[in-house]
Amino acid sequence: MSIRHSLLALLQDQPRYGYQLRVEFENRTGSTWPLNIGQVYTTLDRLERDGLVAREGDDGGGHVVYSITAEGASEVQNWFAAPVERNNPPRNELAIKLALAVTLPGVDVQAIIQAQRVASIRALQDYTKARRDTAANQRTADTAWLLVLDSLIFQTEAEVRWLDLCEARMVQQAQSAGPGAVRKTSNGVTEDAAPLTTETRR
Numbered sequence: 288m289s290i291r292h293s294l295l296a297l298l299q300d301q302p303r304y305g306y307q308l309r310v311e312f313e314n315r316t317g318s319t320w321p322l323n324i325g326q327v328y329t330t331l332d333r334l335e336r337d338g339l340v341a342r343e344g345d346d347g348g349g350h351v352v353y354s355i356t357a358e359g360a361s362e363v364q365n366w367f368a369a370p371v372e373r374n375n376p377p378r379n380e381l382a383i384k385l386a387l388a389v390t391l392p393g394v395d396v397q398a399i400i401q402a403q404r405v406a407s408i409r410a411l412q413d414y415t416k417a418r419r420d421t422a423a424n425q426r427t428a429d430t431a432w433l434l435v436l437d438s439l440i441f442q443t444e445a446e447v448r449w450l451d452l453c454e455a456r457m458v459q460q461a462q463s464a465g466p467g468a469v470r471k472t473s474n475g476v477t478e479d480a481a482p483l484t485t486e487t488r489r
Contacts (some may be wrong), residue, residue: 290322290330292366295339295359303341304350305331317417317432319439333360381446385453396457406452411443 293340297303297311305327312322331353339359343352355363376412381403418436421429 289366290326291334292363294327294330295334295355295363296366298340298355299360302352302354304346306350308353314428315431316435319435344449365489379460389457397454400454400457404447407443407447407450411440411447414439436456451468 293312294308297308300311303311305324308331309322309324309327313320335342335353337358339352339356339362341356343354346352385396385399388396388399413449413481416434418440420438422431425433
């Protein structure tokens with residue numbers, strides 16, 4: 288997530304001080320990605336150093352107000368115009384966990400998949416309910432939050448489908464290993480690696 292560009296975009300709207308930027312960001316994204324106020328001010332310091340924002344002075348209440356410079360406005364325009372690069376995808380903790388689990392002895396990969404599926408489906412239900420409730424009483428200001436909810440819903444749906452694929456791949460691997468193969472679960476019990484049936488996966 289680009290905090291740098293997000294703050295610049297909010298300053299393009301109007302001058303603000305740090306706490307206002309934090310509140311505006313979280314309001315517009317439904318507090319999905321909470322910002323630490325220290326992170327906000329650290330980023331503002333760097334933006335000022337780079338000539339992208341400037342201090343306008345005190346608002347009378349002890350808050351330093353920042354405004355965007357011409358260079359900062361150009362930076363925001365370039366950010367909005369450019370696609371998000373996928374060359375270096377963000378770290379996915381779940382993918383990393385499963386990638387490691389399948390390479391280590393004594394880890395019950397099926398249990399990891401099942402536990403995550405339950406959690407992901409629960410999150411999907413929560414996102415869907417939040418979207419339904421927000422859409423039922425939609426205000427103009429809710430559009431940004433609905434876009435974020437749609438993104439979360441699609442991502443979580445994709446995660447559930449990916450977990451199904453992971454489980455199918457593990458079953459296929461167990462079938463290829465043959466009835467004589469064994470595996471160890473997370474509690475250290477050695478068991479037959481024969482194909483899992485519908486009943487055993489429940």
